[in-house]
Amino acid sequence: MSAKPVSLPRWADVILLPALNVGLAFLASGLVVLAIGESPLEATALLLRGALGHAEGIGFTLYYTTNFIFTGLAVAVAFHAGLFNIGGEGQAMLGGIGAAIAALLLGSLPAIIALPAAILAAALFGAGWAAIPGWLQAKRGSHVVITTIMFNFIASALLVYLLVDVFRPTGMMEPSSRVFADGGKLPFLHEIAASLGFKLAKSPLNLSFVLALASAVAVWLLIYRSRLGYAIRTVGANPTAARYAGISPERITILAMAISGALAGMMAVNEILGVQHRLLLAFTAGYGFVGIAVALMGRGNPVGIVFAALLFGVLYQGGTELAFDKPSISRDMIVVIQGLVILFAGALEFMLKPWIAKLLTRKEPA
Amino acid sequence: MKRFAVSAALAAFVAMPAHAQIKPAITFDVGGKFDKSFNEAAYNGAEAFKKKTGIAYREFEIQNDAQREQALTRFARDGHSPIIAIGFSNGSALKKVAAEFPNVRFAIIDFVVDLPNVQSIVFKExxxxxxxxxxxxxxxxxxxxxxxxxxxxxxxxxxxxxxxxxxxxxxxxxxxxxxxxxxxxxxxxxxxxxxxxxxxxxxxxxxxxxxxxxxxxxxxxxxxxxxxxxxxxxxxxxxxxxxxxxxxxxxKRVDVAVEKVLTEANNNQWKAGVTVLGLAEGGxxxxxxxxxxxxxxxxxxxxxxxxxxxxxxxxxxxxxxxxxxxxxxx
Known part of the structure; x- marks a missing residue:
């Protein structure tokens, strides 16, 4: 996100490069599929049809997309401040704890009171959890990469403790809280559709998808149109210059981390308030980490992040359907394919850049 | 003796047309079917059944919590029965799906779901x-x-x-x-x-x-x-x-439990309810x-x-x- 050695036209940077990277990833995945004796074309068709070919599949795809928008935005906000927040998992766990506490306490109240409180609690808990590493980075110089990943483990331990010893109803085997009262449940989109009189296939897609899109707009406004966003980008580009301009990098570091954590925490709104309606273990399922790839692919831009999140949603849901229909393609194969996309779109994102730059500049009269 | 003969004949008669093969399906938990332990025991039980009867089964390895309900629903909709969920984490998903598909037989290991079409198998570890x-x-x-x-x-x-x-x-x-x-x-x-x-x-x-x-x-x-x-x-x-x-x-004979569920379903002896497998039951x-x-x-x-x-x-x-x-x- 900082200084670039070669510069590309905006459209190439935002659309062409990610598309080429995904194409390469699919090509490599196709070779892997071929190697285990399946047809890559058939596998791709199954994957796409499973993710986008029917209403239920689309519902699942957008449900995954919701998670990735939140975690992708979380990583992006920190990126803009020059911080690498890899603690999305832990912040989402804390978000889940906050949402669950609010939903358990207020669930018997009308949803119009309980839900905003629970969503706010998810964001606040996530923000608080990320602000601590932010503070440590700003005031003590403890590197945020180290502290955020360590905070993932602390969050996990805290979640286990709360679920095993506090929230779990006695006699229940699974470490999970009781199911929230109706006020603490975000409505599913198929329920909303039914109340409006038309039928939608059942899927875990719920109102938090709308919240995720709204958050993307809010983050775009924050980063590119607000004074704070400008300060965040300035600190990310050059903290020394930022200080010279009268911006406190310490304050911005803590603030950016808190906003990042709030977004990661809101992933729990989808999982906990939207789908499971109870707090449970491992609900973050690695979405926090995938958010890093989503943010990289989306170039830190909320619009790009929404599309990158959609791509990962397609991969997750299509991958599930693929594993159903092709027993020889196990879930580990799906992880390989997802891993290749992350590798090409994330780690090797600039691999093609010099060549494309050469190609594009050759056309223009020098 | 006579009654036995009659009921046996009746059972044979009933079983004959009903002997359309069962279409079993299994969802393994996040550990995966080759975890050298719990899930693998379930896998071995299913494989033993397959070897004895030649009846194949469908399977799915869970990766995240949303997939639990998805996998069970998908198997139920495709006409699979019995559907066996391995591990207590599938409990709440199975409860929902089993209520939605009352004509499909379900079984779950390590958890109790109190529904008329679910067999719950728990162990006295x-x-x-x-x-x-x-x-x-x-x-x-x-x-x-x-x-x-x-x-x-x-x-x-x-x-x-x-x-x-x-x-x-x-x-x-x-x-x-x-x-x-x-x-x-x-x-x-x-x-x-x-x-x-x-x-x-x-x-x-x-x-x-x-x-x-x-x-x-x-x-x-x-x-x-x-x-x-x-x-x-x-x-x-x-x-x-x-x-x-x-x-x-x-x-902990998860393999025996899984094979038992499949065999009973295949012989039309499948029953809903809670099965507690302790020392006395050989579990x-x-x-x-x-x-x-x-x-x-x-x-x-x-x-x-x-x-x-x-x-x-x-x-x-x-x-x-x-x-x-x-x-x-x-």
Missing amino acids: HEGSYLVGLLAAQASKSGKVGFVGGMDIPLIRRFACGYAQGVKAGKASAEIFQNMTGTTGAAFNDPLKGGELARSQIARGADVIYHAAGNTGAGVLRAAADANILGIGVDSNQNGMHPGKVLTSML VDWAQDDNNKALITADMRAAVEKASADIKAGTVKVHDYMADQKCPVQ
Whole structure:
């Protein structure tokens, strides 16, 4: 996100490069599929049809997309401040704890009171959890990469403790809280559709998808149109210059981390308030980490992040359907394919850049 | 006799047209079907059924929580029955899906779902753990024994508590070291840390160590064998992993349970309800084979067989940690 050695036209940077990277990833995945004796074309068709070919599949795809928008935005906000927040998992766990506490306490109240409180609690808990590493980075110089990943483990331990010893109803085997009262449940989109009189296939897609899109707009406004966003980008580009301009990098570091954590925490709104309606273990399922790839692919831009999140949603849901229909393609194969996309779109994102730059500049009269 | 003949004929008659093959399906938990432990036992049971009857089954390995309901719904909609969910984490998903598909037969391992089309299978792990605890107390020379659990959840504390009771029954003065590997699901798949925990217990004097830690236990048994002390395996018979260095294994017959569900469904004998598999039902046991024959003395065998008979008869009651979240001994 900082200084670039070669510069590309905006459209190439935002659309062409990610598309080429995904194409390469699919090509490599196709070779892997071929190697285990399946047809890559058939596998791709199954994957796409499973993710986008029917209403239920689309519902699942957008449900995954919701998670990735939140975690992708979380990583992006920190990126803009020059911080690498890899603690999305832990912040989402804390978000889940906050949402669950609010939903358990207020669930018997009308949803119009309980839900905003629970969503706010998810964001606040996530923000608080990320602000601590932010503070440590700003005031003590403890590197945020180290502290955020360590905070993932602390969050996990805290979640286990709360679920095993506090929230779990006695006699229940699974470490999970009781199911929230109706006020603490975000409505599913198929329920909303039914109340409006038309039928939608059942899927875990719920109102938090709308919240995720709204958050993307809010983050775009924050980063590119607000004074704070400008300060965040300035600190990310050059903290020394930022200080010279009268911006406190310490304050911005803590603030950016808190906003990042709030977004990661809101992933729990989808999982906990939207789908499971109870707090449970491992609900973050690695979405926090995938958010890093989503943010990289989306170039830190909320619009790009929404599309990158959609791509990962397609991969997750299509991958599930693929594993159903092709027993020889196990879930580990799906992880390989997802891993290749992350590798090409994330780690090797600039691999093609010099060549494309050469190609594009050759056309223009020098 | 006559009635039997009539009912047999009737059963044959009814069974004939109804003998359209069953279409079973299984969802394995996040550990995956080759976890060398719990899920693999279920897989082995399904494979044994497939070998005997030639009936294939569909399967799915869960990756995240949203997939639990998705997989069960998908199998139910495709006309699969019975559908077996492996592991307690599938409980709430199965409850929802089973209510939606009342004509499909479901089964779940390690959890109770109270619906007319669900068979719930739970094990009395504390009883089996008690027996291996008893053996551990007698095999130990130092009077100190260890327990390494996987993830710190009530189910694993139930293993630990049954074991502790068995140890104390074998030797009242015995000391028990207990460690849990971690607080996330990864704790069931961390043999390195399992080995570390076992070594630290060995350093404190433990000379028999029981694990209930899935694949993490491989590290525990390895460390025990390396230090020339005894390990105790779990779920499957792990005596052969380090012959002569594994005192015994606490068998949890998930394979038998899965095969039983499939066979009963195939023979039209499937019943809903709760099946509790304890010592008396052959659901848990201690493993004896050529690998550990030399380790079990006649006295030990007599003691453990007496305890086993007492538990079956109900004269010895092993406390179940999950009944009140407490353990009477530490």
